[in-house]
Amino acid sequence: MVLTGSAPGRVARAPVSRGRLVLRRFLRKRLAVAGLVVIVVMYAVAFLAPLFSPWTYASQDPSAYLSPPGPRHWFGTTQIGGDVFVQTMHGLQRSLTIGLLVALVSTGLAALVGAAAGYFGGWTDRALMWLVDLLLVLPSFLILAILSQWLRHQGWLMFVLMLAAFLWMITARMVRGLTFSLREREFVKAARYAGEGPWRIIGRHILPNMASLLIVDATVNVGTAVLAETGLSYFGFGVQAPDVSLGTLIRDGAPFALTSPWLFLPAGLLLILGVLAVSFAGDGLRDAFDPAGGRS
């Protein structure tokens, strides 16, 4: 690929590093950049905006029950006078945080399990892949719903871990396949003969070589995790009151959707926009990392 911005007179030019190349390819995708910007802005606003509002997500305004959007309450109020704007921002913050954490944990888990299965092979491999197959077949939504009875006393960090526990399997399989081929490469053999331990080899030589796959996977998982979280929270199986997430906001607003749509629409539209932005960013990243993808 020729990437020239140089004057014709210059002969030698330092080779472009891979990171810069990927960054340049990514920046050329307008939709992907827009997705990334939207996500960052949403997350920042979700944290900053409530600071500028006189209300908090738990406070009530006794002079405005179920009032439509206006200058006093930007997104209107709920039946008991809660400010929908601040609640939505709080829910957005919670949903995005859970999504990001779940993606990090599940991709990390996939990398560890996949690399271990691929590198050690044999019985380790067989046992881990059996686990992957089992978890893939289990109806994860059901299991999480059943576990919600126990989860509601554990706080939302445990919820993050449980969500991640059902997201990592397919990536682990891909990592395993890549590890099989990397294991036989010269630099890994050299490290082995130099006396490095297996986990050190996995951490320093194998996983960095599939960083692109892991980054793309983590991005895509953010969207999946947000959808799963809001779905479970919608039924009361996820985030528990008094905490709010986009899912609980939509659930609480749904019965009044026909008469007071402002109760669920902001949360709903932000949810769609957020997941859409993440998936565009993920697509752009995948294309940027994939040299064969070119510019289509």
Add this chain to the structure above:
Amino acid sequence: MRPAKAAWERAYSYVTGFLARRLANYVVLCLIATFLAYTLASLTFHPLDVLLSRNPPPSPATIAAKARDLHLDEPLLERYFSWLGGVLHGDFGQTIDGTPITGELGRRVGVSLRLFLLGTVIGVVVGVLAGVISAVRHYRVTDYLITVGSFVVLSTPVFLLGLLLKQGALQINFAVGSNILQFTGEKTPDFQGGFWASVGDRIQHLIVPTLTIALGQIALYSRYQRSAMLDVLGSDFLRTARAKGLTRRRALVKHGMRTALIPMATLFAFGFGTLITGGVFTENLFSWYGMGDWLVYGIGQQDTNITATVTLFVAVCVLVSGWLSDVLYSVLDPRVRV
């Protein structure tokens, strides 16, 4: 023609052997799934809480009797195996308030399957068609519309999609001036009328929920079919098919689409899994008394038997679809038979 026949028979027995082995594998996974659901439910549910929180508090004898009714005094493994033994004889146990599950099961399975099957058929057919059209009209307005549409649908959770469709249906009803689109329940409870009128009534109730569940499937299949079809469109064998004189349409349908359908067979099992999760939301949203609704009810009531029964149903559905996708795969792709 003896050798040909022998070869065919060998291929046939290989395929049936392959499918039988997969089926056995799936049955084992089914058992594990119900076992996990049963034990997890038993360990986390507190079915006596409702009784304990009653005011005035019931006598210890009542509580002990209830616990005995629910077999809470037996060890967990024993409870599971006696439940499983009952299932093999067609008895799924009792709910907490003592009604047999088997009596309600048939009706609820019927309600759910109606939704799932219609959703799958519409989703697969429309989705594959949309994907093919999108690929053939690559980078034109149609392609962009389908692509953007499916991206938006895939980013929308089912419960939100259903909520928005409900609003839309209401607007249509206002515009038409009558309730042509119904969205509570699967039928009008006290419906009077002949056979055809009641079929009409059910269809009125069916449209919006089916659309809710089918849209997600359409979006999913169209994305994958589009990329599979694009791969095929650039392939040599399609150019050969055109070069030997097939019309564009015939080459696309007979050679292109069949090849591009192969990855869809694998996707089918996955798609059905997401459909079932979506079904839980759809039933809940439109007050259909199906299996998904039952699961939410069962968890709310802390009822292990209901939860395990629904899990078994879901596992069987997923595994049947997985097995079907194996069958489809071996039909579409001759290579797996060799």
